[in-house]
Amino acid sequence: MSTWKFHLLTFGCKVNQYESQSLREAWQRQGGEECDDPAAADIVCVNSCAITAKGERDARAALLRLRRTAPQARLILTGCAAQLPGVLEPVRRRGEQQPQPTADCIIPQARKAQLLHALLPSLTDGGRQAPQAAANAAQTFPPFAIDGFRRARPVLKVQDGCEHRCTYCIVPLTRGRCRSREPQAVLDEARRLLRGGHAELMISGINLRQYGRDRPDYGDFWSLLTWLDRELAPEFAGKARLRISSLEPGQLDARGVDSLLSCRLVCPHLHISLQHASPQVLRRMGRGHYRAESLQEAVRALSAQWPVMGLGADIILGFPGETEADVDCLLDFVAATPFSYAHVFPYSARPGTAAAGFAGHIPPQEKQERARRVREAVARQQEVFRRAQLAQPDMLLAADVADGEGRQEGQAIRGVNEFYVPCRLVTPPAGLPLSGLVPVRPTGLDAAGLLVEPVGTP
CATH class of the missing domain: 3.30.750.210 (Transcription Regulator spoIIAA)
Known part of the structure; x- marks a missing residue:
């Protein structure tokens, strides 16, 4: 089987990362060789995200950039943004007489698994049909x-x-x-x-x-x-x-x-799709099937065996109809909940969703301001949590690299502990095994998280 080269660019969630890895392994079994430089690739694939308008814009910008960088490659778009009709529209760049297609081959999310079985160089432009529902x-x-x-x-x-x-x-x-x-x-x-x-x-x-x-x-x-x-x-x-x-x-x-x-x-770590704490906002979001307070009740119940636990959340600010009273409700909830971090997003209207047609949309500047206030409240909780981590006698580090993965002797090691706090082992001793969970103890804090050293280091 002849060797061909491919380049994968992945946006979005952990599920997308997983599916890109599955494609990578499938293509390597078919004789493909991955390369870091798209200009050297025969196939360039963008695995896209559409959860926000920015995600869709990022995918389109990547396609235009890759078209310039790798004009000879077959450019494939797949993932969630490829499921949306608008991404099929040709784009006219400055100085061009004719608009250029966004990709040579568009495989919507509904048909992404087909890429596991097709030998990529044989794909035809037939993939550029409109996405099926x-x-x-x-x-x-x-x-x-x-x-x-x-x-x-x-x-x-x-x-x-x-x-x-x-x-x-x-x-x-x-x-x-x-x-x-x-x-x-x-x-x-x-x-x-x-x-x-x-x-x-x-x-x-x-x-x-x-x-x-x-x-x-x-x-x-x-x-x-x-x-x-x-x-x-x-x-x-x-x-x-x-x-x-x-x-x-x-x-x-x-x-x-x-x-x-x-x-x-x-x-002992949970990440919660919370979105808001105001009952009114949750109902408008279509998430009236839970109370935010049930999270606090669960944390208290878990504390019997998890006296220390990481707690993160996804939170949306500026949803249509959100009032200052709703924001105050959320801020009070954050202050009363031991969050160790949160991902706070201004609301992004998505065509085809019910909320896009709601009344009471918040101006962009106000959405950003509300998100800023909540991020600051979360940051205060995060600071309390991370300082409390310094009292832990030891913890287990899952390193971001394993043994032999291009690590230079003495190079700092990054990873997370069991509570999902970023950790940095600044001067790892020679021969420290990184496969498995590495026992460490905290020695300090920096802007990114905990500084740690291996247990047993004098």
Whole structure:
């Protein structure tokens, strides 16, 4: 089989990172060789995101840049932005008489899995047809799978799609219906990755709350998690760990808390798709199925066995109709909740969603100002949490690089501890093994997070 070269550019969520890795492995099995320089590639693929308007703009800008950088390459667009009709429109650049197509081949998210099986140089312009509706996507879990990962902490994809239709969210239009992965396939992949030397797996999906909705025989997310833990813990407890990508407050009921506390491999860290704390805003968002306060109740329940835990959240500011009273409600909630970080976004209107047609849109400058205030409130909570980390006698570092991955002797090592706090080991001793979880202790703080040293260092 002749060798050909490809370049992958990935935007967006951890699920996209996982799918890019699956494409990478599939193409390498077909004789492809990955290159870092797109100008040297025969195939250039952009795996795009569309969760915000900025994500869509970034994909379009990347296509135009890559068209200039690698004019001889076949340029492929896939991912969520490729599911949107507007991305198909040709673009006229300054000085050009004719508009240029955004890509040679457009494979919408609904058909991305086709790229696993097609020998890339043989693809024709037939891929540039208008994207099919997500409703026509396959009803089974797309056949992505991985044997390794470019990063030290792999993503373990267990679910795809979402059927909830939050009023602000375009994901159901781009990812389609909920599809759950067969539990044995999840376990087999987890074992491959852990036995391959990875110390931490990020269990991810588009909406983990909906795991098993399409396949009741698979159980729900909590049954999957506890089964995985039970199967993996005898071999990997103390050597590796599982981290959950994102949950909703409503999942943290008594069963959810009990499930978390029963697991031996799960990190004491949760990332919550909170979005807001005001009941009025949550209802307008289509997220009236939970109370923000249920998160605080769950944290108190978890504290019996997790006296220290990392807690992150996604928060949206400036949703249509949001009032200053709603912002004050959110600020009070942040001040009363032990967040260790949060991702705070100004609301981004997405065509095709219900909220795009709502009355009461907030001016951009005001959205940014509200987001700034909430970020500052989160930063105060983060500072308290990180300073408290200095009192921990030890912790376990999952390094961002493994042994032998181009690390120079004495080079600082970055990673995260079990609480998802960024850590930096400034002067690692010679011969320090980085595969597995590295016992460290905190020595100080810098702007990025904790400074640590190996346990046992005098």
